[in-house]
Amino acid sequence: MDNNIEINQKIAKNLIQYRKAAGLTQAEVAEKIHYSDKSVSKWESGNGVPDVYTLVQLAQLYHVDVNAFLEEETVVRKATQSRWPHILIMLLSIGIVWLAAVFSFALFEILKPDGAWWLIYLYAVLASAIVLLVYAVIWKHRIINFVSVSTIIWMALLCCYLTIKVFVKGTSGLWCIFLLGVPLQILEILWAFFRTLLRRQRTMVAVKLEKTATEEEKSAESVKE
Numbered sequence: 001m002d003n004n005i006e007i008n009q010k011i012a013k014n015l016i017q018y019r020k021a022a023g024l025t026q027a028e029v030a031e032k033i034h035y036s037d038k039s040v041s042k043w044e045s046g047n048g049v050p051d052v053y054t055l056v057q058l059a060q061l062y063h064v065d066v067n068a069f070l071e072e073e074t075v076v077r078k079a080t081q082s083r084w085p086h087i088l089i090m091l092l093s094i095g096i097v098w099l100a101a102v103f104s105f106a107l108f109e110i111l112k113p114d115g116a117w118w119l120i121y122l123y124a125v126l127a128s129a130i131v132l133l134v135y136a137v138i139w140k141h142r143i144i145n146f147v148s149v150s151t152i153i154w155m156a157l158l159c160c161y162l163t164i165k166v167f168v169k170g171t172s173g174l175w176c177i178f179l180l181g182v183p184l185q186i187l188e189i190l191w192a193f194f195r196t197l198l199r200r201q202r203t204m205v206a207v208k209l210e211k212t213a214t215e216e217e218k219s220a221e222s223v224k225e
Contacts, residue, residue, distance in 0.1 A: 005046070007070070012046035014069045018062040019044070033057045090135050094128045101127075116166045119159070126155040146192050153184045 019029055019040075026044070030037040033054060042048045050058065052066075059066045101124035108117045133148035135141070161177050 008046040008049055010071075011049050011069050012044050014071065015040075015058065016044045018058075018064060018068070022062055029058075029061070032061055086135070086139055086141075090132060093131045093135070097127045097131060098124055100124075119163060119166065122155065122159050122162065126152065126159055129155060142192070142195070146188065149188050150185060153181050153188065157181050 019026070024032075026040040027037045030040045035054070039048075039050075043050055049055075055066050055069060059068065062068075101120050105117050105120045108115055108120070129148045129151035132144055133152065136145035136148055157178055157180060161174055164171055164174055
């Protein structure tokens with residue numbers, strides 16, 4: 001019995017350290033793994049331990065191995081350290097985009113100096129937003145996802161507007177193209193709101209299932225007594 005309590009306390013201590021290192025609250029962890037914050041609090045107080053599937057989820061969330069929760073001395077990575085690989089990859093990818101943009105601008109300026117090659121930089125902003133969106137989807141960064149989509153919408157319209165304006169004459173009413181951005185932006189806001197509601201709904205379902213399981217356990221214990 002004492003051994004079980006010691007293991008629970010060890011896991012609880014490690015769960016707290018990894019959560020704090022990731023810069024997350026108990027409520028945020030609960031939302032990400034579709035549990036209630038009461039469950040996370042119970043695990044971190046040593047009054048219970050997550051099942052194997054949940055431990056795997058937590059290990060993936062904190063970017064560690066499952067065995068890390070059982071270690072005596074936890075080597076906790078700081079939140080900034082766990083995020084640095086993502087940040088560096090994003091910066092490197094965007095840097096490559098802008099390197100290509102600068103090279104293309106210089107090349108076209110040499111070959112044909114009188115061209116409107118400054119448009120290349122606008123397309124570089126659009127390409128950068130697309131790169132960020134790809135990584136945001138892969139790594140599930142909601143804020144970056146929303147900002148990237150919004151940037152893509154308005155930069156795509158701006159690039160189309162200026163490109164047509166520069167190379168095509170007689171486009172006085174071309175500004176109407178920006179009206180397309182309004183419904184697209186509204187759809188993106190609604191979609192982000194829908195995703196949030198969906199996550200909350202999943203969390204609520206998990207909480208209900210957990211309460212049902214707890215009640216069944218209590219009923220089983222009362223029958224045994």
